[in-house]
Amino acid sequence: MKITRIETTRLKSLPNLLWVEVHTDDGQIGLGETFRGSEAVEAYIHSLSAGMLLGKDPLQIERHSKAMLRGYLGFNGSGVETRAASALDIALWDIFGQAVNQPLYQLLGGLAHDSMRAYNTCAGGNFNTGGEQRRIVSKGDTQVTGRYDDQVAFVECPDELAQSLIEEGFSAMKIWPFDSFALQTGGQYISSVDIKKGLEPFEKIRKAVGDRIEVMCEFHSLWNTTTALAIARELKDYNIFWSEDPIKMDSVGALADYRRHAGIPVCGSETLATRxxxxxxxxxxxxxxxxxxxxxxxxxxxxxxIATMAEAYQKPIAPHDCTGPVVLMASLHLGLSSPNAIFQEVVRAYLAGFYQELVTTLPNVQNGFLLPPTGSGLGTQLNPALKQKADAVVRVSAL
Known part of the structure; x- marks a missing residue:
């Protein structure tokens, strides 16, 4: 078996997403995906990555991973080189699963969990991606159509939002009400008045549903350590499950200091690359x-x-997805096969909305848990109709 063709697809209407399909001479097509800077990653794949893979055996995954990740430049960050390598690596694993007619979780060691607990990131339908977005309606309204706008809801009606998530079976949710205050000061300072405003969603959630749902607080690395600690001192009274990326993830010492003094567990970080x-x-x-x-x-x-290394330190993992459906499927396979995986992030607005237009199969969510995908490899394919869209950009490198 050898790689004969590498094809990328992106949509101008979803400018952050890029899909890559790796074709083999025996008809296998592996699917990968990455997010942010799609045009730059597309250019890198066709100018450099394709030359590294065309004509090669797709099943020599470890060899290709080393070549793509440990090059002269880009090996120590999450830039274009690493995002290209990530998408292609996912596609190669998809080919492997198809070649042996097994789901990816089986190739990664088999099921360590029968299902994976999900938490809902409270984003709206166009968060990070573009596209239409609609409001979530209040509890009891039977006219629910279109996409959820959980991001507006966690500010305006967080109590109703938490209740609606519990009713769908979710036992955890993630919100970020302090971000707007960070944008006002560059993350250097927050007033006592604004801290109280940022705490209001947590207070309303706890009053409405008590501890029936876990609540994570996302900070998007927007604060300096001093200010992040000032927020944490007040936030810890609300039984927060974790504080995610409270500061920039480029100072291990500062983050360790934050963890020691914050009184809230720390989660990090989707922004980091390589082990x-x-x-x-x-x-x-x-x-x-x-x-x-x-x-x-x-x-x-x-x-x-990375998951195995975290397990050696007795730390749980929780794969990120606020990006695309292919990464969600790949992350689910990883989590199901990793003993220390405790959550898979989902965005219900995405699952109920534009994700359905992008791939043939999405994860099966039942009562707040994701079930193991069926089928070989990832268990999903790119929707063939995408390439026919007027705003589709398709590029090919071939032998």
């Missing part, structure tokens, strides 16, 4: 939960190493 970055966080005891994004950290090959 070396996570090794440093774990060695410094700077995190309680390890979050990784398979389309940014190096693909399935690197993610499996």
């Amino acid at each position: 070396s970055a996570f090794r440093d966080l774990l060695a410094a005891d700077a995190v309680d939960y390890v979050m990784l994004d398979l389309s940014w950290c190096g693909g399935i090959s690197e993610a499996k190493k």
Whole structure:
């Protein structure tokens, strides 16, 4: 078997997403995906990555992973080189699964969990991606159509939002009400008045549903350590499950200091790439939960190493997805096969909306848990209709 063709697809209406399909001479097509800077990643794949893979055996995944991830440049970050390598690695694993007619979780060691607990990231339908977005309606309204706008809801009606998630079977949710205040000051300062405003959604959630749902707080690395700690001192009274990326993830010492003083468990970080970055966080005891994004950290090959390393430090993992459906499927396979996986992030607005237009199969969510995918490889394919869209950009490199 050898790789004969590498094809990329992106939509101008979803400018952050890029899909890559790796074709083999025996008819297999592996699917991968990455997110952000899609045009730059597309250019890198066709100018450099394709030359590294065309004519090669797609099943020599570890060899290809090393070649793509450990090059002269880009090996120590989550830039274009790593995002290209991540998407291609996912596609190669998809080919492997199809070649042996097994789901990816089986190739990664088999099921360590019969299902994977999900938490809902409270984003709206166009968060990070573009596209239409509609409001979530209040509890009891039977005219629910279109996409959820959970991001507006967690500010305007967080109590109703929490109740609606519980009714769908979710036992955890993630919100980020402090971000707007960080944008006002560059993350250097927050007033006591604004801290109280940021705490209001947590207070309303706890009053409405008590501890029936876990609540995570996302900070998007917007704050300096001093200010992040000022927020944490007040936030910890609300039984927060984790504080995610409270500061920029480029200072292990600062993050370790935050963890020691915050009184809230720390989760980090979807923004990091390759095992070396996570090794440093774990060695410094700077995190309680390890979050990784398979389309940014190096693909399935690197993610499996990171998950195993986290397990050695007795830290749980929770794969990230606020990006695309292919990464969600790949992350689910990783989580199901990793003993220390405790959550898979989902965005119900995406699952109920535009994700359905992009791929042939999405994860089966039942009562807040994701079931193992069926079929070989990833268990999903790119929707053939995407390439026929007026705003589709398709590029091909071939032997």
